[in-house]
Amino acid sequence: MEATYIRRKNDGRINIRSGNKVDQVVRWTLILLTILTIVAFIFFNYAGLDLGSAITETANNLKVMFLEPALSHFNWGEATYQVGVTLGLAFLATIIGAIIAFFLSLMAATNLSNVWVSRIVRVFVAIIRAVPTVLWVLIFAIAAGLGSEAAILGMLFHSIAYLVKAFSEAFEEVDKGIFEALQATGANWWHIVKSGVLPSTFTYLLSWVFLRFEINFGVAVAMGAAAGAGGIGFDLFMASSFYFDLREVGFITYAILIIAFILEGFSTRLKSRYFPATSD
Amino acid sequence: MSLLKVEGLGKSYTSDIKILKNINFEIKAGEFVSIIGPSGAGKSTMLRCMNRMVEFNEGKIIFNNNDVGSLNKKELRKLRTSIGMVFQHYNLVPRLTVIENVLHGRFGYKTTMQGILGRYTEEEKERAFYLLEKLGIHEHAYKRCDQLSGGQQQRVGICRALIQEPKLVLCDEPIASLDPSSSKIIMDHLKSISTEMGITCLVNLHQVEVAQNYSDRIIGLNKGEIVFSGTSSELSEEQINKIYGTETKDLIMA
Ligand SMILES: Nc1ncnc2c1ncn2[C@@H]1O[C@H](COP(=O)(O)OP(=O)(O)OP(=O)(O)O)[C@@H](O)[C@H]1O
Ligand SMILES: [Mg+2]
Numbered sequence: 001m002e003a004t005y006i007r008r009k010n011d012g013r014i015n016i017r018s019g020n021k022v023d024q025v026v027r028w029t030l031i032l033l034t035i036l037t038i039v040a041f042i043f044f045n046y047a048g049l050d051l052g053s054a055i056t057e058t059a060n061n062l063k064v065m066f067l068e069p070a071l072s073h074f075n076w077g078e079a080t081y082q083v084g085v086t087l088g089l090a091f092l093a094t095i096i097g098a099i100i101a102f103f104l105s106l107m108a109a110t111n112l113s114n115v116w117v118s119r120i121v122r123v124f125v126a127i128i129r130a131v132p133t134v135l136w137v138l139i140f141a142i143a144a145g146l147g148s149e150a151a152i153l154g155m156l157f158h159s160i161a162y163l164v165k166a167f168s169e170a171f172e173e174v175d176k177g178i179f180e181a182l183q184a185t186g187a188n189w190w191h192i193v194k195s196g197v198l199p200s201t202f203t204y205l206l207s208w209v210f211l212r213f214e215i216n217f218g219v220a221v222a223m224g225a226a227a228g229a230g231g232i233g234f235d236l237f238m239a240s241s242f243y244f245d246l247r248e249v250g251f252i253t254y255a256i257l258i259i260a261f262i263l264e265g266f267s268t269r270l271k272s273r274y275f276p277a278t279s280d
Numbered sequence: 281m282s283l284l285k286v287e288g289l290g291k292s293y294t295s296d297i298k299i300l301k302n303i304n305f306e307i308k309a310g311e312f313v314s315i316i317g318p319s320g321a322g323k324s325t326m327l328r329c330m331n332r333m334v335e336f337n338e339g340k341i342i343f344n345n346n347d348v349g350s351l352n353k354k355e356l357r358k359l360r361t362s363i364g365m366v367f368q369h370y371n372l373v374p375r376l377t378v379i380e381n382v383l384h385g386r387f388g389y390k391t392t393m394q395g396i397l398g399r400y401t402e403e404e405k406e407r408a409f410y411l412l413e414k415l416g417i418h419e420h421a422y423k424r425c426d427q428l429s430g431g432q433q434q435r436v437g438i439c440r441a442l443i444q445e446p447k448l449v450l451c452d453e454p455i456a457s458l459d460p461s462s463s464k465i466i467m468d469h470l471k472s473i474s475t476e477m478g479i480t481c482l483v484n485l486h487q488v489e490v491a492q493n494y495s496d497r498i499i500g501l502n503k504g505e506i507v508f509s510g511t512s513s514e515l516s517e518e519q520i521n522k523i524y525g526t527e528t529k530d531l532i533m534a
Contacts, residue, residue: 177370178372181437182384184365185365185384185386185387186388187395195384196373199375
C-alpha cells in the first residue's frame with residue numbers, strides 16, 4: 001500500500017512542489033501578462049508608421065548622439081558643476097532618508113518592536129512606497145513650488161519608505177539567540193540595538209544605502225528635467241526638448257554614465273576594504 | 281541559607297498543555313546542579329523561568345532573597361546582572377571581536393548612553409582579559425567570534441557570563457554541540473567556577489554520565505515534573521529509566 005503522504009503527478013512521477021496557492025498565482029500572473037502584452041501590441045495605432053525609415057532615422061539619431069557628443073550651450077566647468085548639483089540632491093535625499101529610515105525601521109522590525117507599532121509603520125511605509133517618487137515630488141511641489149526643495153522632499157519621502165522596508169527586513173534576520181543572550185545579561189533595548197543588531201546588519205544597511213543612492217542619482221536627473229530641480233537633468237531636458245541638440249544630449253548621457261560607473265566602483269571598493277566579510 | 285528556592289512553579293504556553301507542573305527545589309550557594317530529562321520535558325523552559333526570560337504562571341521563585349516573579353522591569357534587569365547564562369549555540373555576536381563579546385556581559389550595569397557609546401572602564405577591560413586568560417583563549421581576544429571553533433566560542437560565552445559577576449550561572453545544554461574533548465574542557469571550567477569562585481551552576485544536560493561525573497546534585501525531569509532529585513550515587517539505573525521512560529540499555533551512553 002502506497003503511503004498517502006507522497007504526492008504524484010498524473011503520470012505517476014513523484015511531485016516535489018507543494019502545489020500551493022503561491023505556485024498557482026505565479027503561473028496565472030505570467031499567463032495574464034503574456035496575454036496583455038500581445039493584446040497591447042494589436043491595439044497600438046500603427047497609422048503613419050513607416051517601420052523602415054523609423055529604424056534608420058532612430059539609428060541615425062543614436063549615431064549623432066553617441067558618436068559625436070559635444071557641448072554647445074554650456075562649457076565643461078558648468079557641466080561639472082551641474083553634475084555636482086545632481087549628485088548633491090541625490091546625496092542629501094539618501095543620507096537624511098537613511099538616518100530617518102534607521103529609526104523607523106527599528107519600530108517596523110517585528111523582533112524589536114511592539115506588534116501594533118510595527119504594523120502601523122509597515123502599512124504607512126507601504127502606502128508611501130506605492131506612489132512613485134515623481135508623484136511625491138509633484139505633490140510636494142504644491143506646497144514648496146517646483147524646484148530642488150520639492151525634489152529633495154519627494155525623493156526623501158520615497159527613500160525613507162524604501163529603506164525602512166529593506167532595513168527592517170535585515171533586522172529581522174538577526175539571530176534570536178543574540179537577543180536572548182544580551183537580554184539575559186540585563187542589557188536594555190538600546191544596548192541590544194547598538195551591540196547586537198547594528199554590528200550584525202551594518203554591511204547590509206550600507207549596501208542598501210548605496211543602492212538607494214544610485215537610484216536617487218537617476219531620479220535626481222529625471223527630477224531636474226521634470227520638476228525644475230536643476231542639475232544635469234535640467235540641462236538634459238533643455239538640450240533634448242528645447243534646443244534639439246542631439247550632440248549635447250549624447251554628451252550629458254555620457255557624463256551621467258561615467259558618474260554611475262564611478263559610484264559603482266566606489267561602493268564596491270568601500271565594501272571590500274572595510275567589510276571583507278560581506279564578500280564571502 | 282539557599283540561594284535559589286523554587287516553590288510550586290508552573291508554566292503553560294497555551295491553555296491546554298502545562299509544560300511545568302508543581303516544581304519544587306532549593307539550591308545552595310556554590311552547588312553544581314544538573315537537570316536531566318528527555319527532549320521536550322521542559323528543561324530549557326524551567327531554566328529560563330529562573331531569570332524570567334520566560335514568564336511563569338504559577339508558584340514562586342526566590343533568588344538571593346528577591347521574589348523573582350514580582351520584580352518590575354528595572355529590578356528585573358538588575359536581577360539578570362547577577363544571573364549569567366550560557367547557551368548551546370553560544371549566542372555570540374559573530375561579527376564582533378571576542379573581547380567585545382565578553383564586555384557585553386557588563387550591559388546590565390550600564391546606562392543607555394554608556395552602552396551606546398561603548399564606554400567600558402579599564403578595570404572592566406582588565407577583568408575581561410583576566411577571564412579570557414583563565415579560560416585559555418586570551419590569544420584570540422582580537423579575533424572575530426565567527427573565526428573561533430565551537431569549543432572556543434563556548435568559552436567566550438562563559439567569560440561573558442562570568443564578567444557579570446553572577447551568583448548563579450544557568451547553562452542550557454552547554455556541550456550539546458561540542459565534541460567529547462571540547463565538552464570535557466567546558467565541563468571542567470564550569471565545575472571550577474562553582475568550586476573555586478563559589479558561583480552556583482544550574483546546567484541542563486543530555487548526557488547522564490556527564491551529569492553524574494560533575495554534579496553535586498541531579499534533578500530528573502519528565503513531562504514537566506520532577507521525578508528524581510538526589511546525588512549522583514543515588515541515581516540508579518531504575519531512576520534513569522523513570523526519568524527517560526525507557527530501559528537504560530536502550531539509551532546511548534555518552
Ligand atoms: N515559545 C514556546 N511556545 C510554545 N510552546 C513552547 C515554547 N517553547 C517551548 N515550548 C514547548 O514546551 C515544551 C518543553 O520545551 P523545552 O524546550 O523546555 O524542552 P527541553 O526539555 O529543553 O527539550 P530539549 O532537551 O529538546 O531541549 C515542548 O513541548 C515545547 O514544544
Ligand atoms: Mg532545551
